[in-house]
Amino acid sequence: MEAATHSNKSSTGWRVMKLYLHSGLGLTALMLLVGLVIRAAQANWVPALSPGNFYALLTLHGAGMLVGLLLCGMGGLWFLMRRHIHLSAPLAVLAWGFIMLGVVGVLVATVFGHFAGLYTFLYPMPFDGNWPSWATGVFLISMVLVNIGWMIWCFQMLGAVLRAYSGLRGALGWDFVWHPKAFLAAGRQPPPPEAFPALVAGLDGLVAGMVAMLLGMALLVRWLDPRVLIDPLWAKNLTYFFAHTLANLIIYMLAALIYVGLPYATKRTYHTSTVLVIGWWSSLVFILTNYFHHLYMDFVQPGILQYLGELSSYLTAVPVTAVTIFSALMLVWRSRTRWTLGAIFFYSGLVGWVVGGIGAEIDASVPFNVHLHNTLWVPAHFHTYLLGGCLLFVLGWVFLLLESRSRRNTPDLVRWLIGTLVFGGMIVFLMGFYFGGALGVPRRYATETMPGPLLAQIATVGAVIMLVGFILVFVEGLRLRRNYQADRPLWPEELINQPHEE
Amino acid sequence: MTDALKLLLLFAFLSATTVAVFIVVAWSTRLPSREQSEVQHDGYVIRGRWFIGVTLFLLATFVVTVPFFPYLSAAAALEPAEKVPVIAAQFFFTMPDHFPLNRRILFEVTSRDVNHGFGIYDPKGQIIAQTQAMPDYVNYLAVTFHQPGHYKVRCLEYCGVGHAIMEKDFTVGNDDTGSSENGKAANPGANKESNNGNTNGSSNPFE
Numbered sequence: 001m002e003a004a005t006h007s008n009k010s011s012t013g014w015r016v017m018k019l020y021l022h023s024g025l026g027l028t029a030l031m032l033l034v035g036l037v038i039r040a041a042q043a044n045w046v047p048a049l050s051p052g053n054f055y056a057l058l059t060l061h062g063a064g065m066l067v068g069l070l071l072c073g074m075g076g077l078w079f080l081m082r083r084h085i086h087l088s089a090p091l092a093v094l095a096w097g098f099i100m101l102g103v104v105g106v107l108v109a110t111v112f113g114h115f116a117g118l119y120t121f122l123y124p125m126p127f128d129g130n131w132p133s134w135a136t137g138v139f140l141i142s143m144v145l146v147n148i149g150w151m152i153w154c155f156q157m158l159g160a161v162l163r164a165y166s167g168l169r170g171a172l173g174w175d176f177v178w179h180p181k182a183f184l185a186a187g188r189q190p191p192p193p194e195a196f197p198a199l200v201a202g203l204d205g206l207v208a209g210m211v212a213m214l215l216g217m218a219l220l221v222r223w224l225d226p227r228v229l230i231d232p233l234w235a236k237n238l239t240y241f242f243a244h245t246l247a248n249l250i251i252y253m254l255a256a257l258i259y260v261g262l263p264y265a266t267k268r269t270y271h272t273s274t275v276l277v278i279g280w281w282s283s284l285v286f287i288l289t290n291y292f293h294h295l296y297m298d299f300v301q302p303g304i305l306q307y308l309g310e311l312s313s314y315l316t317a318v319p320v321t322a323v324t325i326f327s328a329l330m331l332v333w334r335s336r337t338r339w340t341l342g343a344i345f346f347y348s349g350l351v352g353w354v355v356g357g358i359g360a361e362i363d364a365s366v367p368f369n370v371h372l373h374n375t376l377w378v379p380a381h382f383h384t385y386l387l388g389g390c391l392l393f394v395l396g397w398v399f400l401l402l403e404s405r406s407r408r409n410t411p412d413l414v415r416w417l418i419g420t421l422v423f424g425g426m427i428v429f430l431m432g433f434y435f436g437g438a439l440g441v442p443r444r445y446a447t448e449t450m451p452g453p454l455l456a457q458i459a460t461v462g463a464v465i466m467l468v469g470f471i472l473v474f475v476e477g478l479r480l481r482r483n484y485q486a487d488r489p490l491w492p493e494e495l496i497n498q499p500h501e502e
Numbered sequence: 503m504t505d506a507l508k509l510l511l512l513f514a515f516l517s518a519t520t521v522a523v524f525i526v527v528a529w530s531t532r533l534p535s536r537e538q539s540e541v542q543h544d545g546y547v548i549r550g551r552w553f554i555g556v557t558l559f560l561l562a563t564f565v566v567t568v569p570f571f572p573y574l575s576a577a578a579a580l581e582p583a584e585k586v587p588v589i590a591a592q593f594f595f596t597m598p599d600h601f602p603l604n605r606r607i608l609f610e611v612t613s614r615d616v617n618h619g620f621g622i623y624d625p626k627g628q629i630i631a632q633t634q635a636m637p638d639y640v641n642y643l644a645v646t647f648h649q650p651g652h653y654k655v656r657c658l659e660y661c662g663v664g665h666a667i668m669e670k671d672f673t674v675g676n677d678d679t680g681s682s683e684n685g686k687a688a689n690p691g692a693n694k695e696s697n698n699g700n701t702n703g704s705s706n707p708f709e
Contacts, residue, residue, distance in 0.1 A: 051663040118660055124637065125616045128592070129662055232617065232636050268538045275549070297619070297658075298634045299641040303573050310567065314560040322553040329527050330545040334536040339528075351524050358516045362509065365563070367570035371505060371629045374619055374658040434513065438506035440629040442621070442658050445666035450627060 012089045013082045019096060020075020021398065027068035027103065028391065032470070034061045036463050039429075042448045043456035051446040052130065055116035058444065059139075062119035063106050066247060067099060067146060069386060072394040073253035074153050077201065080194045080256050081157065085164035091156050098149030105142025115139045118444070120243055123219065123235035127226070137223050144216040150246070151209040158202030165191050171199050173277040180274070190272040194256035196280035201253045204287050208245035211238050233300060244291035251353060251385060252283060254393040255324050258346060261400050262328055265343035266335040270327065279323030286316040293364045297373045306366065313364035317357060325350055341410050341476065342399030344419065345392045352388025356381050359434070374444075377437025384430055395473065399480075406480040414476055421469030425462045432459025505628050572631070574644060583608035583644060590618035590635035593664030595655055601674050603650055609643040611635045618668070619658025625651030632658055647674040 034057055041049045049057075078092055109115040113135025117126035121143070126136045165171040175183045176190040183190075191199075215238040222228045263270040292309025295301045328350050337343055359381030363372050372378070403409075432455045441448055441455070448456050583606040589596040591614040601607055611620045613635040621632035622645065633641040647653070650673075657668035 051666070055660075055663060055665075116663065120660075122617050122660075125661070128616045232638055236617070236636075297632055297641075298636065298639075299573060299643070300636070300639045306571065306573060307568070311564050314564055315557070317560065318553065318557050321556060322549060326545070326549050326552060329523070330541055330549075332527050332531065333541050333545070334530050334533055335538075335541075336535045337528075337531045339531070347524070347528065351521060354520045355517045358520065359513060362513060365567050366572070367567050368509065370572055370632060371509070373632060374621075375629070434510065438509045438513075440506070440621075440623060440627065442619075442656055442666075444660040446663075447666055449666065 013079055013087075016082075016089050016092050016096075017075045017079035019093065020071050020078070021394070023096070023100065024068050024071030024075060025394065025398075027064055027071065029470075029474075031061050031064040031068055032467060034064065036460070036467060039432075039456055039463055040460045041446065042453065043460045044447065044453045045457070045460065052114055052116060054446040055118070055444075056110045056114045056131075059116050059118050060106060060110040063143070064103065065386065066119065066243075066250070067103055067106075069250050069390045069394070070150070070246065071096070071099065073201075073250045073390070074150075076394070076397055077194065077198055077253045077256045078153070078157070080260055081160070081198045084192060084195065085160045087156060087160050091152060095149040095152040095156070098145050098152065100149075102142040102144075102146035102149065105138050105145060109135045109139035109142060113138060120239055121219070122239055123222075123230050123232055126219065127222065133223070137220075140216060140219050140223060144213070144220070147209055147212045147216060151206060151213070154202045154205040154209060157198050158206060161191075161195060161199050161202060165195065171195065172281065173272065176272070177274050177277050190277065193259040193270055193272050193276060196272075196277065197252050197256040197259075200280055200284050200287065201249050204245055204284060205249055207288060208242050208249075212242035215239060215242065233298065236295060236298065237301075240291045240294040241288075244294060245287055247382065247386075248287050248290075251390050251393075252287065254390055257393050257397045258324065258328060258350070261342070261346055261397055262331050264400060265340070265346060266331045266337045268331050268335055270331065276323055276327070279319035282315070282319045286312050286319075290316055290364070293369070296366050296369045310364060310366050314361060317361060320357065321354065325354060339415075340399065340403050341415060341418065341473070342396050342401075342403050344396075344415065345399060346396035348423065349389050349392030349396060352392060353385050356383075356385025356389055359384055371440065372437055374442060375437040376433045376441045376443050378443055380430060380433030380437050383433060388426055388430070398477065402477055402480040405485060406483045407485040408480055408483040410476055410480070414472070418469055418472050418476065421465055421472065423469075425464070425466030425469055428462025429459050429466055430462075432456060432462065504626070572633075572643075574642075578644075579642065581644075582606065585610060588612070588620060588635070589614055590620060590657070590661075590668075591615055592662050593657070593668035595620070595657075595668070595670040597655070597670060597672070599672050601647055601672060603647055603674055603676050606644060606646050609633075609645065611641045611643060612639065613637045616661050617659045618661045619656075621656045621658040623654045623656060624649060625653065634659060650675045 037046060037049070038054065038057055038061055040046050041054050074095075078087060081087060114131045115126075115129070115135035115138070116131060117129055117136065117139065121139070126140065129136075161171050162168060169175065171191060173190045173196075175188075215235060218230050218235070222230055259270055289308060289312040292301070292305045293313050296306060296309065328347075332347065359377065362368050363377055363381060436448070436455050437443075439451060439455075441450060447453070584602075585608045586598060586601075587596075588609050588611045590611070597609075609620070611633050615637060617637070618635040619632060620635045620641075620643070621629050624630045631643055631645045633643040635641070653672050653674055655670040655672070657665055661668065
C-alpha cells in the first residue's frame with residue numbers, strides 16, 4: 001500500500017494536475033491583487049492610475065482570472081477522469097503550454113502595450129483604442145493561443161470519453177436512462193458522475209472553441225488589413241457565445257470535484273443516477289443557448305432569440321439546483337461530516353453558486369435587465385459564483401487533499417478566523433457591486449461618479465479583509481503540507497488504482 | 503420604495519432563504535447521523551417536488567415577464583412618435599437637449615465608431631430605458647417621459663478610456679421646443695437593419 005501510495009503521489013497524472021492547479025491558483029492570486037488595485041482606483045485611492053492604465057489592468061484582470069480558474073477546472077477534471085479512462089499526459093502538458101503562452105502574451109499586451117480593449121474585445125473596440133497596433137495583435141494572437149490550448153484539452157477529453165464509453169450514446173447514458181433493466185441486466189455500468197461534466201466540457205467547449213477560432217481569425221485578418229470590415233452584430237454574438245460558454249463551463253467542470261470530494265467529506269457515496277444524467281443532458285443544451293441574455297439590449301437581434309435567451313437562462317437553474325445542489329445537500333444532511341477547511345470551502349462554494357445564480361437569473365429577466373444591463377449588477381453576480389463558487393471549490397479540493405495526508409488538523413480558532421475574514425470580506429466586497437448595480441452604476445467606469453466613490457471604498461475594504469483571509473488560507477495550507485505523514489494513504493484511495501497510469 | 507430597493511429586497515430575500523437552507527442542513531450534522539439510504543428515501547420525494555415546483559415557477563415567471571419586454575411589435579412600431587436620431591461616438595452623444603412631456607419619442611440610436619450604450623437616467627438617477635448604440639445598425643427605442651426635470655444619458659457599454667465621462671444632459675418639460683428641429687429620422691440607408699424597443703412609465707415592471 002505504501003509503495004503504491006508513493007508511486008501514485010509521484011505519478012504523471014498527479015504531476016499534471018499539480019501543474020494546472022499551481023499555475024491556475026498562482027494566476028488567480030495575481031489577478032486578485034490586480035482586482036484590488038482596480039476597485040481601489042474606483043474608490044479614488046489610486047490617483048496615480050490613469051484611465052488608460054486602469055482599463056489595461058481591467059483587461060488583464062478579466063482575461064487572467066477566467067484563464068486562472070479555467071486551468072484549475074481543467075486540471076482537476078483531467079485528473080479525476082484519468083482514474084477511469086486513458087488520457088495522454090503529454091497532450092495535457094501541450095494544452096497547458098499553449099494556454100501559458102497566451103497568458104504571457106496577454107501580460108505583454110496589457111502591461112507593456114497598454115492594450116485596453118477588455119477581455120471581451122468587442123469588435124471594433126480592439127482597433128479603435130489609443131494603444132499601439134502591435135498590442136492589439138499580440139492580445140488577439142494570445143487569446144487564439146489560449147483557445148488552441150483549450151481546444152486540445154477538449155479534443156482529448158471528448159475523444160477519450162467517447163472511446164471509453166462506447167460513443168456518444170454510451171457517454172450520454174442513453175440506454176441507462178431509457179432501458180435501465182436491460183442495461184443493468186447486461187452487466188453494464190453507466191459512466192461515473194464526473195464523466196458527465198467531462199463530456200459536457202469537451203463537447204460544448206469544442207463548439208465554443210471553434211466559434212472563437214472563427215472570430216479570432218476574422219479579427220486577425222482585420223488587424224492585418226484595416227480595409228476588412230466585420231459585421232458588429234455577428235462579432236458580438238460570437239464573442240458572447242464563446243465568453244459566456246467558457247465562463248459557464250468553469251463551474252460545471254468544477255462540479256466534478258464536488259461529485260468526488262463531497263462524498264469523501266461526508267463519508268457517503270455518490271453514484272450516477274437517472275436524474276443526474278438527464279440533468280446533464282439539459283445542461284449540455286442550456287450552456288450553449290443562454291448567452292443570448294448578453295444581447296437583450298441589442299434590439300436588432302432577432303426577437304425570437306431574446307425570448308429563447310430568457311427561457312433558457314431561467315431553465316438553467318433547474319438541473320443545477322435539482323441535481324448537483326440538491327444531491328450535495330442530501331449528502332450533507334444528517335451525515336458525519338467533519339467540518340475541516342476543505343469541507344467548509346466546498347460547502348460554501350455551493351452557496352456562492354446558488355446566490356450568484358439568483359443574481360444572474362434576476363439579470364436574465366428582460367424587464368429587469370433594462371435597469372441592470374451593464375451596471376455593476378453584472379460583475380456582482382459573476383464575482384459571486386467565480387469567487388464565492390469556483391475559487392472555493394478549488395480551495396476545497398486542495399484542502400481535502402492536504403488534510404488527508406497531514407498529521408495536523410486546522411485549529412478551531414484558525415478555521416473561525418479564516419471563515420470570518422474570507423466570507424465576511426467577500427460579502428462586503430460583493431455587496432458593493434450589488435448595491436451599485438441596483439442603483440444603476442455603470443460597470444467598467446474608471447471613476448464611479450455616481451453615487452460617488454463611497455460604495456467602491458467600502459468594497460475595497462471588504463476586498464482587503466478577504467485577501468488577508470486568503471493569505472491565512474495559504475499559510476495554513478503550507479503548514480498542513482509541511483506536516484505530511486509519509487505513510488498515510490493519499491485520499492481518495494481510488495487514486496491508487498489508476499489503470500491507465502503510464 | 504425605489505426600484506433599486508425593490509431589486510435588492512428581491513435578491514436579499516432569495517439569497518437569505520438559500521443561506522438559511524444551507525445553514526439548517528449544515529446544522530443537521532450535529533444531530534445523530536442517519537443512514538444514507540434513509541436520507542435518500544425522503545430526499546428523492548422532496549427533490550421530485552422541488553423539480554416540478556421550480557420548473558413551473560420559472561415557466562410562469564417567463565410568461566409573466568413577456569408583456570414587459572421592451573421589444574415592440576411591428577404594429578406598435580408604427581404608432582405616432584417623434585423621431586429623434588442619436589449618434590454616439592467616442593466620447594459624446596449627438597442628440598437634442600430638450601424633450602416634451604408626455605409625447606412618444608422614438609430614439610434612433612446608432613454609433614459612429616465602436617459599441618456604446620445609451621442609458622437614460624431619470625431625475626431620481628434611475629435607469630428608465632436603454633439600448634445599445636452599434637456601428638452599422640440602428641436600435642429604435644420608444645420612450646414617453648412622464649416626469650419633467652433633468653435627465654442624463656450615460657454610456658453603458660465600454661468604449662475606451664473616456665467611457666466613464668461619456669454622458670449627456672437633457673431636460674424634459676412642457677415646452678416642446680428643441681427636439682422637433684432635430685427630429686428627422688436617421689438615414690436608414692446607411693444601416694443594415696433596425697428594430698424597436700419601447701419604454702413607457704406604465705409598462706415598468708416595478709410599478
